[in-house]
Amino acid sequence: MNQRVLAERARRAIPGGVNSGQRNVPGLSDLVIAHAEGARFRDADGKEYLDFHAAFGPPLLGHNDPDVNAAVAEAGNGADLCGVGVTEGEVELAETLAELVPSVERVLLTSTGSEATFHALRVARAATGRRLVVKFQGCYHGWHDSVSLNVISSAEKVGGRDPISTGILPEVLEATLVLPFNSSQAVRQAFADHGADIAAVIVEPVPHNVGCLLPEQEFLRTLREECTKAGSVLVFDEVITGFRHHLGGWQAISGVTPDLTTMGKAIANGYPVGALGGRADLMDLFSSRPGGPAFFAGTYNGHPAVVAAALATLRKLRAEPVHAHVFALGERIRSGLTEVFDSLGIPALVTGYGSVFVGYFMTGPARTYDDLLRNDANMFIGYRRRLLDHGIFELPLNLKRSHVSYAHTDADVDRLLEAAAVAARQAGGEVQDLAAASTMGGAVR
Known part of the structure; x- marks a missing residue:
């Protein structure tokens, strides 16, 4: 069918004609x-x-990729989504991620990177009993309210809170401190002022959502040092940098190990899977372990098809x-x-x-x-x-x-x-x- 006709049908049935905001590109509305x-x-x-x-x-x-697709097709001949227990593939994927990524001792699977970052901040607050989260100008960590601000900001909005969406409660935004990336001085000052109430620092070790700002080693070390001193949780959002830059993520390149790591994107060559991994004491706070106080759930978490895609992708990344x-x-x-x-x-x-x-x-x-x-x-x-x-x-x-x-x-x-x-x-x-x-x-x- 003609592309323009299909695009018009899409706009009648789907708001804007696309299922993600940045797919509606000016000049390409009929794509x-x-x-x-x-x-x-x-x-x-x-x-x-x-x-x-x-x-x-x-x-x-x-x-x-034919090898990934073959693995997904083969998975379809076994278990599909049963929503109880665990599959062998989930076990193997968790073990593989723990083997590859320095910070990872335990792993939970999600369907998206946004879910992984959401749960990382939730468990950080559960572990510390604190309120504040620190993020950095230019970093994107998903669609959820506490991090939906200060990504691509105009000059006059840098330095203040710049939400990317309406509909967010002001008190949620007020619990997020936005700092300049690569500024060790700003990090030290924030901890001097608010350290006793900082639950977590979340950072893209390379802010690829604004192209590529390469991190200074002193900056990453400062994050680790200040979080350790204050008892705050350091989260590396490696949804982009993980597996694309190194099988162990940017933490393997830099030698700076966070407490929690979020992963996605290249982990399964495009199949919808995310992951959250990190220190065992933090991960064991989730309700996937009986008695864990931080609720964690997701009907599609660990779907056999996407697990097969991730395992096939990681095997190929290691072998070729x-x-x-x-x-x-x-x-x-x-x-x-x-x-x-x-x-x-x-x-x-x-x-x-x-x-x-x-x-x-x-x-x-x-x-x-x-x-x-x-x-x-x-x-x-x-x-x-x-x-x-x-x-x-x-x-x-x-x-x-x-x-x-x-x-x-x-x-x-x-x-x-x-x-x-x-x-x-x-x-x-x-x-x-x-x-x-x-x-x-x-x-x-």
């Missing part, structure tokens, strides 16, 4: 996905895109040179894009880590969220919209990162770099025209 495989997807009109968005990062192996491949391609992209933008005289900072890359249209550095306020959002979005003309998909929303998968090839990188030169030149011209029209007082739409 209907028909097929995905490897490093590509195709829309309902038959147009194919080389995909560097990768659904915000889960398909590290590539779309519809996945990280070596995607890291090499990621480095080629970052260095290649830097050369492209330099050759065109376009101010840009290309950064990232491993298989993640992002090109900010600004000069460096990119250390804190405040630095990202210099990014030229019109150029950032315009460049990515022009990439679409070349069949290359990087999400055309400000500050969003891009990803390499095991299915991408050197030829795919060559194609991206060739298209980038044309798209950046076109977008640069459009931004200049827009600025000129604005200066002359012209009507700009």
